[in-house]
Amino acid sequence: MKLSDGAITVVDHGGSLGRARALFPHAPQPFVDLSTGINPHSYPLFELPATALSRLPEAARLRELARVAAGAYGAPSAENVAVAPGTQILLPRVASLVSPGKALVLGPTYAEHARAAAIAGHAVAEVDDFEALAGAEIAIIVNPNNPDGRVVSRERLLRLAETLRAIGGLLVVDEAFMDVGPHAESLAGDVGRGGIVVLRSFGKFFGLAGLRLGFALSDAVTVERLETQFGPWAVAGPALEYGIRALADSGWQADMRRRLAQDAARLDALLSRFGVAVAGGTTLFRYLRLADAPGLFSTLGERGILLRHFSERPQVLRAGLPGSQEEWQRLESALADWHARRDDGSKEIAP
Amino acid sequence: MKLSDGAITVVDHGGSLGRARALFPHAPQPFVDLSTGINPHSYPLFELPATALSRLPEAARLRELARVAAGAYGAPSAENVAVAPGTQILLPRVASLVSPGKALVLGPTYAEHARAAAIAGHAVAEVDDFEALAGAEIAIIVNPNNPDGRVVSRERLLRLAETLRAIGGLLVVDEAFMDVGPHAESLAGDVGRGGIVVLRSFGKFFGLAGLRLGFALSDAVTVERLETQFGPWAVAGPALEYGIRALADSGWQADMRRRLAQDAARLDALLSRFGVAVAGGTTLFRYLRLADAPGLFSTLGERGILLRHFSERPQVLRAGLPGSQEEWQRLESALADWHARRDDGSKEIAP
Numbered sequence: 001m002k003l004s005d006g007a008i009t010v011v012d013h014g015g016s017l018g019r020a021r022a023l024f025p026h027a028p029q030p031f032v033d034l035s036t037g038i039n040p041h042s043y044p045l046f047e048l049p050a051t052a053l054s055r056l057p058e059a060a061r062l063r064e065l066a067r068v069a070a071g072a073y074g075a076p077s078a079e080n081v082a083v084a085p086g087t088q089i090l091l092p093r094v095a096s097l098v099s100p101g102k103a104l105v106l107g108p109t110y111a112e113h114a115r116a117a118a119i120a121g122h123a124v125a126e127v128d129d130f131e132a133l134a135g136a137e138i139a140i141i142v143n144p145n146n147p148d149g150r151v152v153s154r155e156r157l158l159r160l161a162e163t164l165r166a167i168g169g170l171l172v173v174d175e176a177f178m179d180v181g182p183h184a185e186s187l188a189g190d191v192g193r194g195g196i197v198v199l200r201s202f203g204k205f206f207g208l209a210g211l212r213l214g215f216a217l218s219d220a221v222t223v224e225r226l227e228t229q230f231g232p233w234a235v236a237g238p239a240l241e242y243g244i245r246a247l248a249d250s251g252w253q254a255d256m257r258r259r260l261a262q263d264a265a266r267l268d269a270l271l272s273r274f275g276v277a278v279a280g281g282t283t284l285f286r287y288l289r290l291a292d293a294p295g296l297f298s299t300l301g302e303r304g305i306l307l308r309h310f311s312e313r314p315q316v317l318r319a320g321l322p323g324s325q326e327e328w329q330r331l332e333s334a335l336a337d338w339h340a341r342r343d344d345g346s347k348e349i350a351p
Numbered sequence: 352m353k354l355s356d357g358a359i360t361v362v363d364h365g366g367s368l369g370r371a372r373a374l375f376p377h378a379p380q381p382f383v384d385l386s387t388g389i390n391p392h393s394y395p396l397f398e399l400p401a402t403a404l405s406r407l408p409e410a411a412r413l414r415e416l417a418r419v420a421a422g423a424y425g426a427p428s429a430e431n432v433a434v435a436p437g438t439q440i441l442l443p444r445v446a447s448l449v450s451p452g453k454a455l456v457l458g459p460t461y462a463e464h465a466r467a468a469a470i471a472g473h474a475v476a477e478v479d480d481f482e483a484l485a486g487a488e489i490a491i492i493v494n495p496n497n498p499d500g501r502v503v504s505r506e507r508l509l510r511l512a513e514t515l516r517a518i519g520g521l522l523v524v525d526e527a528f529m530d531v532g533p534h535a536e537s538l539a540g541d542v543g544r545g546g547i548v549v550l551r552s553f554g555k556f557f558g559l560a561g562l563r564l565g566f567a568l569s570d571a572v573t574v575e576r577l578e579t580q581f582g583p584w585a586v587a588g589p590a591l592e593y594g595i596r597a598l599a600d601s602g603w604q605a606d607m608r609r610r611l612a613q614d615a616a617r618l619d620a621l622l623s624r625f626g627v628a629v630a631g632g633t634t635l636f637r638y639l640r641l642a643d644a645p646g647l648f649s650t651l652g653e654r655g656i657l658l659r660h661f662s663e664r665p666q667v668l669r670a671g672l673p674g675s676q677e678e679w680q681r682l683e684s685a686l687a688d689w690h691a692r693r694d695d696g697s698k699e700i701a702p
Contacts, residue, residue: 013583018411033406042405053589054393055384056560060369085436085563088582112582119579209407210588212436228470231439231463232364236587237561238404 011111014308014318015209020301027304032327033320035306037146037177037285040323041256042207043246052237059232061240065247072247073200074188075217082226083235083243087176087201087214091116093229094197094216098122098170101137106130106152108313109142113174130156134163142174144181147308147318148287149280154185161187165195172197179205179253180260180283194219202239204284205256206246213239260284263321270332271319274339281318288317296338303334362462365659365669366560371652378655383678384671386657388497388528388636391674392607393558394597403588410583412591416598423598424551425539426568433577434586434594438527438552438565442467444580445548445567449473449521452488457481457503459664460493464525481507485514493525495532498659498669499638500631505536512538516546523548530556530604531611531634545570553590555635556607557597564590611635614672621683622670625690632669639668647689654685 014035020027066078075081084090091112095103100121105113107126117124122138130152133139139160144151161171173187175198187198198217203209213235216226227234235243246252264283271278271288276296280287288307290296297309297317308318322328365386371378417429426432435441442463446454451472456464458477468475473489481503484490490511495502512522524538526549538549549568554560564586567577578585586594597603615634622629622639627647631638639658641647648660648668659669673679 011583013407015407016410017406018409036407038405038407042401045401045404050393050396051561053396053559053561053593054389055368056364056366056387056389056554057563058369059367085440085587086582086584089436089440089585091582092580116582203407208404209584210402210404212408212584212587229443231437231442231467232362233437233560233563234440236436236563236590238589239587242404 011115012311014306014320020306024301024304027302029304032305032322032330034322034331035308035318036209036320037282037318038204038209038320039207039256039260039284040321040327041259043242043249043252046245048238048241052241055237057233057235057237057240061244062235065235065240065243068244068247069200069215070217072250072253073198073215073217074183074186075198076189076192079220080191080217080223082216082218082223082230084214084216084226084230085234085236085239086203086212087174087199088112090199090214090216090226092119093226094172094199095120095122095138097197097222097225098138098168102135103138103140104133104136105140106133106142106145108148108310110146110174110176113140113142113172130160133160136164137167137169138172139164139169140172140174142176143185144177144282146177147281147285147310147316149282151182151185154187154190157185157187158190161190161193161196165193170195170197172199174199176201176204177282177284180257188217191217192219194222197222202243202247205253206242208242208246211239211242212236213243257283260321266328267319267321270328270335274335276335279316284320286319288319289315290317291315292342293317295342299338299341300331300334303330303337305331305334362466363662365657365671371657375652375655378653380655383656383673383681385673385682386659386669387560387671388633388669389555389560389671390558390607390611390635391672391678392610394593394600394603397596399589399592403592406588408584408586408588408591412595413586416586416591416594419595419598420551420566421568423601423604424549424566424568425534425537426549427540427543430571431542431568431574433567433569433574433581435565435567435577435581436585436587436590437554437563438525438550439463441550441565441567441577443470444577445523445550446471446473446489448548448573448576449489449519453486454489454491455484455487456491457484457493457496459499459661461497461525461527464491464493464523481511484511487515488518488520489523490515490520491523491525493527494536495528495633497528498632498636498661498667500633502533502536505538505541508536508538509541512541512544512547516544521546521548523550525550527552527555528633528635531608539568542568543570545573548573553594553598556604557593559593559597562590562593563587564594608634611672617679618670618672621679621686625686627686630667635671637670639670640666641668642666643693644668646693650689650692651682651685654681654688656682656685
């Protein structure tokens with residue numbers, strides 16, 4: 001097992017403690033990992049039946065999960081839901097639904113989309129103009145966007161989908177953060193008309209990224225094509241059981257949306273006290289733009305607090321939410337150190 | 352979520368209690384499920400760290416699993432091991448390593464191989480003559496074979512691999528049951544020379560099929576191609592943790608091989624007492640050939656004991672191993688009923 005360094009390059013990601021330890025070997029541990037947009041307040045863990053590990057996953061449980069997911073996400077029916085072991089593994093299969101042609105990704109965004117489209121044989125380009133997407137065989141949009149939180153309206157997306165459908169093209173909308181996004185802009189309810197794939201991610205909002213569970217919502221024929229690729233037991237027993245319980249738990253979901261909104265506001269207020277402006281994001285992560293982003297990243301990193309930086313955009317950072325009170329305090333104290341250090345620097349330079 | 356009934360047909364499998372309940376609605380439950388080749392004595396369950404569910408799987412744990420798997424299976428190194436969420440999901444990706452051409456499967460065998468090769472665009476045929484496989488671009492062999500236990504020697508396989516390699520073809524050897532098979536015939540140590548993919552399945556021997564964990568052993572370039580398709584977090588946290596612990600536990604593995612051999616001999620003796628001849632298999636499942644296979648299947652099914660039948664071959668059955676003492680007793684009593692019923696039938700017919 002070796003990571004590729006060939007034509008299809010490996011994408012750098014947040015969420016790796018191994019990488020954090022290599023970057024900041026002297027940092028106090030455990031790390032406060034704010035490098036992802038994964039909810040630190042996981043759905044409550046429960047005891048799994050032993051058969052969830054020992055037996056092959058049952059087709060009836062998979063159907064039940066598809067039914068519950070359709071309800072939670074607002075898809076027309078269970079037949080519009082393909083269940084997969086994570087959204088990531090879906091990406092090359094979704095990109096392969098269209099014969100190799102031109103793939104356009106609205107960027108900057110989550111880099112795995114461009115990689116997946118390249119794997120599927122497409123000529124891939126990132127564009128920053130939404131209207132340019134109409135020239136693609138496959139157009140890919142993350143909505144709300146990661147990392148900046150930009151939202152494209154459902155109305156504009158549906159117009160684009162219609163244009164693409166007319167030439168046999170496909171619109172892919174990655175709604176990985178739509179659980180906390182503006183639901184009115186979701187295309188989950190529109191997938192029945194064809195030419196649209198909506199991706200939903202279980203692990204982020206429910207804070208269970210290790211389970212590996214993701215969904216592609218689309219017309220029934222496309223769902224069948226995707227499921228054929230994965231075979232009968234693609235989703236593990238634990239993911240089936242957690243998925244069914246958590247996606248049906250609308251009370252927990254509503255409470256969590258409120259809690260995350262409060263936490264995000266608290267994070268914005270804390271950052272703002274130290275002069276860090278929040279330029280966007282969702283309530284699962286905040287998007288920071290500041291001249292001293294590299295200094296903030298490394299000062300916090302040395303104190304064991306990981307933000308997400310982007311090597312090709314040195315003046316932006318992404319910050320997830322702290323979980324415990326201790327994590328909030330460590331963040332506050334590290335921000336204070338960074339702020340003081342900057343003040344000292346200013347003093348040294350100023351006469 | 353709907354199962355395909357199109358050109359690429361859905362394959363019937365053992366291991367579904369939903370299907371068993373539909374077939375035998377009046378059977379006493381719980382079922383004694385002997386319809387699979389999954390070990391009823393699972394690797395001991397242990398408490399997972401919460402982070403195995405909550406956090407993204409770490410690249411370092413994946414590398415560790417590849418290293419441990421290379422050791423357990425006898426692959427040259429970790430770079431020869433692609434880790435996947437089950438063997439099943441690997442099949443279309445492995446079949447896609449070769450441009451669409453002629454795929455030949457040594458049959459009769461596990462039907463998903465032909466399905467996966469068809470998905471990859473190959474013209475697929477099943478052959479019963481090993482030598483005929485040399486005419487393929489991709490040749491697929493299950494070794495030892497499911498369901499009859501037939502073993503092809505390593506020497507013959509290597510000759511075939513060489514022939515295929517000369518034309519840019521690929522030999523796929525599914526060693527899903529090689530954990531209990533004749534290890535000397537495994538090709539795991541030979542994958543470095545190229546043109547060979549060996550598939551290994553975690554869930555069967557370790558009795559943890561719900562975890563979804565499988566491996567493709569091949570040359571490093573092919574491993575990289577497969578991993579690129581799956582992306583960075585294809586294997587769930589629980590599968591990583593169980594895989595690392597169980598594959599490193601050579602003591603448990605050796606004990607289990609002995610125990611399964613004893614259980615298989617006990618099953619053969621029991622079947623033989625009631626006049627059922629065992630025609631082959633591995634120590635994880637026995638292959639039965641008898642004129643009254645349909646009668647045995649339904650008599651046992653009505654008593655809540657599930658064998659695997661094959662709709663296209665009505666005179667054979669496959670039987671997995673009972674787990675508990677109670678399961679052995681229920682099997683014995685059901686066999687006695689079947690035997691008595693047959694005797695009654697004979698009496699009715701005989702003057």
